[in-house]
Amino acid sequence: MKRYKRVCKKVNIGTGGVYMNKRRFRQKVADILDAPSPAFSDACFLEFYSNTQVSVEGCRNILEYESDRIKLQCADLCVCFCGDGLFIRSMNDHSAIVCGTIASVDFSDS
Incomplete structure (x- = not known):
């Protein structure tokens, strides 16, 4: 839960919702988790x-x-x-x- 809150804080998720588009959000999460960006894309x-x-x-x-x-x-x-x-x-x-x-x-x- 702690890591989730840290990720949400860094990508500007608040109680009002997400403030960036889906693609940018996925890229930001991939960067924070040091994961390859295709892992968070719509790729097959x-x-x-x-x-x-x-x-x-x-x-x-x-x-x-x-x-x-x-x-x-x-x-x-x-x-x-x-x-x-x-x-x-x-x-x-x-x-x-x-x-x-x-x-x-x-x-x-x-």
């Missing part, structure tokens, strides 16, 4: 576990869902997974876990 992060599972951070929507093809909408691009027996194990507001045998990954503009 993919983490593969062999060819059987991928964790997608920054996922916004499901565009296509079939057992051999899953297409996800991310911040500024679409990510399409092709393979066999594909399914989404879990999904929330910003992330999804795709499982199955992943044969290929395709990126396209949204």
Whole structure:
């Protein structure tokens, strides 16, 4: 809690709300925490576990869902997974876990 208050004080968050835009706020928090700025952006992060599972951070929507093809909408691009027996194990507001045998990954503009 102490660190949270320190971060909030440095980025001008008060009881009245945030006094800077979202992008500048994220950059400021990344600077304070000495973290890479993409970690606080709307970028899409993919983490593969062999060819059987991928964790997608920054996922916004499901565009296509079939057992051999899953297409996800991310911040500024679409990510399409092709393979066999594909399914989404879990999904929330910003992330999804795709499982199955992943044969290929395709990126396209949204």
